[in-house]
Amino acid sequence: MIVVPGVGELPVVSIDSGIPGPVAVLTANLHGDECTGVAVVHRLRHLLPELIRCGVVHLYPSLNPGGLREGCRGVPGDDHDPNRLFPGDANGSMAERLVAAIWQDLLARKPELLIDLHTDAVRAVPYAILDRVCRGLGRRGLDARCQELAAASGLTVLREYPRPRYLRYNLDRSLPGALVNGPGIPAVTLEVGPRRAVDPVAVETALRAALGVLSLAGVVSAPAPAHPSRVSGGPWRRESGPRSSQAGVLEVLVEPGRLFPAGELLARVRSLDGRTIQELSAAEPGFVVAIPDRCWVPASSAIATLAVRDV
Numbered sequence: 001m002i003v004v005p006g007v008g009e010l011p012v013v014s015i016d017s018g019i020p021g022p023v024a025v026l027t028a029n030l031h032g033d034e035c036t037g038v039a040v041v042h043r044l045r046h047l048l049p050e051l052i053r054c055g056v057v058h059l060y061p062s063l064n065p066g067g068l069r070e071g072c073r074g075v076p077g078d079d080h081d082p083n084r085l086f087p088g089d090a091n092g093s094m095a096e097r098l099v100a101a102i103w104q105d106l107l108a109r110k111p112e113l114l115i116d117l118h119t120d121a122v123r124a125v126p127y128a129i130l131d132r133v134c135r136g137l138g139r140r141g142l143d144a145r146c147q148e149l150a151a152a153s154g155l156t157v158l159r160e161y162p163r164p165r166y167l168r169y170n171l172d173r174s175l176p177g178a179l180v181n182g183p184g185i186p187a188v189t190l191e192v193g194p195r196r197a198v199d200p201v202a203v204e205t206a207l208r209a210a211l212g213v214l215s216l217a218g219v220v221s222a223p224a225p226a227h228p229s230r231v232s233g234g235p236w237r238r239e240s241g242p243r244s245s246q247a248g249v250l251e252v253l254v255e256p257g258r259l260f261p262a263g264e265l266l267a268r269v270r271s272l273d274g275r276t277i278q279e280l281s282a283a284e285p286g287f288v289v290a291i292p293d294r295c296w297v298p299a300s301s302a303i304a305t306l307a308v309r310d311v
């Protein structure tokens, strides 16, 4: 249990095989409205005592219980995104104090790998995302290890935005980003399922993916088969889709996970009475990763999250 004065209490469930081996950590629900991972941790709590072969797995069902209760992304009463604040500040805002307490607890366990569970959108392919290793020791080996772990999920693997934007967006201060760029601990984020609700299919997908990653580490033996949605090839990276210049009703024309060529019409923006006011096409080949959970798009908002080749 982590106690953060004025913020809340975070349970930690440890499954110890009693046999020497890797220390693995699985975290969920840092974004309070992303709850697939809570259900995955609950499943693992009951499955792992049977499945574990060696080592220890520390399960954090919710890194943001206040956000879970309120159904909001951040820490209630704090505007910061907690997943851009690591390693936190024990004397800072509520979110910074929460993050500092999580960071301290995690590092004290000396993990050899971390899986952070998140969710994206109702219409999205499930995917594993890899941070950019920008600094720290053993960078080359660390990047390769993170790639192996992500591939073992059986999901589509994406790299984060190119390095300048990765740093500008403070993604090196996400939980996995801070681990790979600080103490050099391998980490992977799994983005599975919609926000705000627990989808049993997504839970099963994320559970198999997490077990696949733990299998590569040798903690269990339950390798994940390739998920039917997996887009191979690449390497792929996350990219924002084209931005609408007009506000209106969004109609995305390409299903998530289907490869498209440069120039393909991706989306239309319509006026409320149904006229086409803008058409948006692909600047380069790729596929749609996720479509926003909204019908009305404001001007200058991206019409989708895309994957493009990481060259």
Ligand SMILES: [Zn+2]
Binding pocket: 031, 034, 118, 119
């Ligand atoms: Zn998230």
